[in-house]
Amino acid sequence: MATVTQQPPPPRAPSPSPPPAPVPRVKPARRRGRRTPYLLLLPGLLWLVVFFVLPVAYQASTSVQTGSLEEGYEVTWHFATYGDALSAYWPQFVRSVLYAASATVLCLVLGYPLAYLIAFRAGRWRNLIMILVIAPFFAGFLIRTLAWKTILADGGYVVGALDALHVLDVTSWLGWTAGDRVLATPLAVVCGLTYTFLPFMILPLYTSLERIDPRLHEAANDLYAGPATTFRRVTLPLSMPGVVSGTLLTFIPATGDYINADLLGSTDTRMIGNVIQTQFLRVLDYPTAAALSFLLMAAILCAVTVHIRTSGTEDLV
């Protein structure tokens, strides 16, 4: 999203202190103990400064520049770019949030039962299922998305089956699909997004479910809670950290994604990622692209803050 750059990366920041070489032995133990944490932080900090802080600062400056490719750009603090970008592209913004939210909900609906199964019921199959969950990572992202193009192809088995079951009538009425086509519709894009980000939902969910002591289920059973109540009062609240991190890991990248909309969608399903990509690489309107990136970042930060506040996971152990 915001890190797409059109120029060579800015010069490396001069390193403020020597690289984290082995600490000299002559130093007294107590001083070495105090400095070690900072030395360990250094490589990560350097990486962040060079590849995150500087590009973001650079884009921030780009977003308030005016000019043209021929005459060159200069900073004129032209904040109107933000307003113009928002009024021109707000439908894509709304669409991105809707698609990402739908994909997140679908991931949760598909991922929670699977994570629950792996954590509590899989027994000796646990590792095998875990491998299957992360197996898609072994194939390239583009290949997998292109495969969906084949799966959802017009007249293919999937579309044929959905048509025969009259599912397409319902989805077309809802505006998710168009006639007997699935490809190049919102449904295809949401399916692609769901597929792409499902493992990012399952893994944190599994981690938090797996940490729940099965004896808590027995204790709830013992205290007059049937299976459904036990899930609602014990399992679900205790898995909230996993739900929150899973939805964040799905929603944030899904909002900025443009590959799925590009390959599985049409011009009517363009997301904000596609707009930013086009502005940067085709139209070469760098200030608008940079402004859109920052608007997206701000929107996501707001959504995340609200999400964490309302889910009340801070006081979970």
Add this chain to the structure above:
Amino acid sequence: MRTTHDTDARGGDVRLTGLGKTYGAFTAVHPLDLTVPEGSFFALLGASGCGKTTTLRMIAGLEEPTSGTVHLGDQDVTALPPYKRPVNTVFQSYALFPHLDVFENVAFGLRRRGVKNVRKQVGEMLELVQLGEQARRKPHRLSGGQQQRVAVARALINHPRVLLLDEPLGALDLKLRRQMQLELKRIQTEVGITFVHVTHDQEEAMTMADTVAVMNGGRVEQLGPPTELYENPRTTFVANFLGTSNFIEADVDTRSGDDLVLKAGGGRLVLPSARNSGPTAAGGKVLLGVRPEKIALVHADDAGRVPEGRNRITGRISDSSYLGVSTQFVVDSPVCTAFEVYVQNVDRDPRLVPGAEVVLHWNPAHTFGLDAAQSLLAGTVDPAGVETAGKEAI
């Protein structure tokens, strides 16, 4: 659910009929018949893996029996899931809900049953277990003893017909464990609910329970009040698992009145027939048992001062350890190579040192007889016992 208004079926006795559990080829609990009378404090005692926890879990409904039935009073609860049984459990390591505070943990069962007056009842229960101050704390901020009391309160507040306790004191240090033993006993007396307590700690079972069932290898070895189990064990497992016993291999010689006279290593020893669970016919092999503290020890020079009518054997002290309140002697005798004797340190005889020739004597009424066709060592080497000893040493 019959838990709230079950005055008609108030019977709180637990009746297990042919209750058994197998896992594949492994039999965890052999079909078991057992009745726990209403209002009693009942302990299932045994080493880890003896089937005691499985038995408890079958009563709770957390484990499905392979055979047999569980009755609470007149009600057959065998087919009921745990959340429909009028039974509550205090789990090993407590299983408190980490996302709920103390108050909500204790209120959990009441809320599920839609009981009124939750606030008042929980408040009273927290007073009973002295946790009123901690009501709004999360379990992880409590000490082990406090967590244990929350677990007891969470179960007791539902007024179960039976309270099941699965090694509830196992995670506590020795001092706290002693204190909680008394506390639990006090609560049980106060509320009058039937308690079924699973433990591997024989001392805990003996201090708390009215009736103890000693389990071994999925079977109940012996059942009775603690004094009876200790004074008159009927198997070597019980004799060794509850305290220490000395054994002498002997042959039945004659019967005289209510007593049996046995021959052992050339001497004669007397055993009341009522205390013999071994063979009684002449020539039968019997293991004669006697507890170390029942034995008196005198120097061989004073052998004449031993009163008539006592069982006596001779030997040589091979080891002695002074423990302040008492001295433990190990005596090497022709009938038993390592006879243990505990002598109270009232008037210490300076001649009783390793190497001294001594006479051991005891009242025949303290002798018990067992069938010689069983291992002398049953119940002596048990992992749980070692674990307990290790904890106490700290």
